[in-house]
Amino acid sequence: MTRTRTALSATVKQFARTPVLVALLVVLPAYFVGLLGVVLPDSTVPVHVAGATTRTPLRDGMLPMLASLAAVMVTGIAGLFLTVDTLDADGWLALSGLPSRTLFAARAAALAGAALLASVAAAGVLSLLAVPERPLVFLAATLVLAATYGLIGAVVGVALDRLAGVYVMLFGPAVDLFLLHSPLATDAPAFALLTPGRWAGVAAMDAAFTANPEWGALGVGVAYLAVVAVAAAGAVRAAVRA
Amino acid sequence: MSEFQTGASAHAKSVARQPTTLALLAVLPPFVVAVYGAAMTAFPDTVFLRGSAATYGRVGGALFATAFLSGLVGLFGTVSAARADRYLSFSGFSSVVLFGTRVLVSVGVAGVAAAVSLLAVVAAGTEVASLPAAYAVLVLAGVLYGLLGVVVGALLPRELEGSLVLVFLADVDSFLSGDVIPVNTDLVELLPLHAPHALFAAAVRDGSLAGGPVGRALAYLAVLFVAAGAAYAAATGGWSA
Numbered sequence: 001m002t003r004t005r006t007a008l009s010a011t012v013k014q015f016a017r018t019p020v021l022v023a024l025l026v027v028l029p030a031y032f033v034g035l036l037g038v039v040l041p042d043s044t045v046p047v048h049v050a051g052a053t054t055r056t057p058l059r060d061g062m063l064p065m066l067a068s069l070a071a072v073m074v075t076g077i078a079g080l081f082l083t084v085d086t087l088d089a090d091g092w093l094a095l096s097g098l099p100s101r102t103l104f105a106a107r108a109a110a111l112a113g114a115a116l117l118a119s120v121a122a123a124g125v126l127s128l129l130a131v132p133e134r135p136l137v138f139l140a141a142t143l144v145l146a147a148t149y150g151l152i153g154a155v156v157g158v159a160l161d162r163l164a165g166v167y168v169m170l171f172g173p174a175v176d177l178f179l180l181h182s183p184l185a186t187d188a189p190a191f192a193l194l195t196p197g198r199w200a201g202v203a204a205m206d207a208a209f210t211a212n213p214e215w216g217a218l219g220v221g222v223a224y225l226a227v228v229a230v231a232a233a234g235a236v237r238a239a240v241r242a
Numbered sequence: 243m244s245e246f247q248t249g250a251s252a253h254a255k256s257v258a259r260q261p262t263t264l265a266l267l268a269v270l271p272p273f274v275v276a277v278y279g280a281a282m283t284a285f286p287d288t289v290f291l292r293g294s295a296a297t298y299g300r301v302g303g304a305l306f307a308t309a310f311l312s313g314l315v316g317l318f319g320t321v322s323a324a325r326a327d328r329y330l331s332f333s334g335f336s337s338v339v340l341f342g343t344r345v346l347v348s349v350g351v352a353g354v355a356a357a358v359s360l361l362a363v364v365a366a367g368t369e370v371a372s373l374p375a376a377y378a379v380l381v382l383a384g385v386l387y388g389l390l391g392v393v394v395g396a397l398l399p400r401e402l403e404g405s406l407v408l409v410f411l412a413d414v415d416s417f418l419s420g421d422v423i424p425v426n427t428d429l430v431e432l433l434p435l436h437a438p439h440a441l442f443a444a445a446v447r448d449g450s451l452a453g454g455p456v457g458r459a460l461a462y463l464a465v466l467f468v469a470a471g472a473a474y475a476a477a478t479g480g481w482s483a
Contacts, residue, residue, distance in 0.1 A: 036418075039430070170413070171274055174416075
């Protein structure tokens with residue numbers, strides 16, 4: 001077994017040892033999307049996607065964004081705690097000769113698993129209530145966005161403690177997706193271009209509402225994920241070595 | 243020093259000893275108020291918004307920032323101190339006093355977060371008709387979430403699981419309690435921030451604090467106080483006078 005697989009196996013076992021956590025990764029996004037899907041009304045609202053405006057029932061207009069938000073928040077907080085909880089142990093493992101990039105790869109792979117679980121749960125319940133035009137593209141974009149926020153959570157975990165980190169990982173995605181890049185919103189402030197929601201988030205909304213997703217935005221979203229992964233790897237390695 | 247002073251001092255120190263918590267209290271509420279205010283102006287077509295969208299955003303931001311911060315302090319305080327409180331209780335310390343001092347510290351945290359949030363609302367240019375009424379409602383919202391944090395922390399005694407549950411509760415609350423969207427059910431009135439949101443908006447708009455929301459908010463406070471007491475007793479090994 002390679003070192004990376006050993007480290008990944010240890011991380012997965014750490015998750016699996018707490019079945020409540022694994023259940024929450026699935027149940028919370030499903031509950032969030034399901035509950036809001038039931039209570040949101042059918043009154044029509046203008047939805048702004050792909051440079052065009054259409055009118056849809058409010059539930060159909062908001063639920064895709066809320067599904068992405070649910071997956072993103074779960075993964076972001078999982079990334080935060082995964083980092084905070086393993087930094088000490090990783091410091092000792094690095095001292096004993098395990099390369100820190102191997103440790104980071106293992107943690108990132110586990111986080112990708114959490115992102116996949118949460119994204120599938122959220123998109124699955126969404127499909128029962130408001131089927132996206134391009135379900136697989138929606139799932140892929142949501143997964144990219146969730147993984148991005150999972151790694152941002154890892155960076156936040158290096159910089160802040162748990163309490164501050166949870167606060168940031170609640171408000172960050174909520175402001176990004178619910179306020180700045182909601183399909184009901186127009187004229188987002190200029191700084192909104194810098195947030196992950198502008199790219200993978202917009203791609204997810206396009207996939208939800210149109211048959212022609214914005215591949216360029218998804219591509220930038222993937223590039224954004226790569227940049228955040230490099231930044232997270234650097235931050236975690238620096239913290240492990242400290 | 244009395245048991246009460248000792249308990250209050252210990253719980254207060256557990257909050258104040260973390261510099262990031264103090265920094266959060268000072269920095270994040272203004273940030274949330276400003277961003278909510280700016281972002282809400284990007285919803286030109288939501289005709290159900292009455293009045294200034296920016297003001298509406300700041301009102302929601304202040305309420306949510308205060309409540310969630312207090313909730314997190316309640317949650318993390320309960321999770322981290324449950325074992326210590328259990329030992330203190332075994333050694334003869336009154337668990338009633340320990341719970342009372344924890345609630346007192348929650349009120350203190352809510353008071354600070356509320357003051358900072360309200361200052362941020364005023365500094366952003368929103369005219370507040372009655373500052374004392376608005377402050378009282380913000381503190382009330384903070385205490386409600388502080389108690390909710392105690393309940394969640396006692397039921398899910400690990401920080402990650404508790405945080406996830408509190409985040410999703412708070413998000414649904416923030417999304418639905420402001421009556422931004424006319425939802426299909428009256429059950430939204432059961433959300434913790436529903437009555438405080440109506441009260442805070444009224445305090446900002448015309449300075450009044452009257453009507454059904456006052457009774458609902460106080461009833462909610464009483465229910466959460468009892469629930470938090472029961473959950474705390476379960477987490478720390480029962481009550482001792």
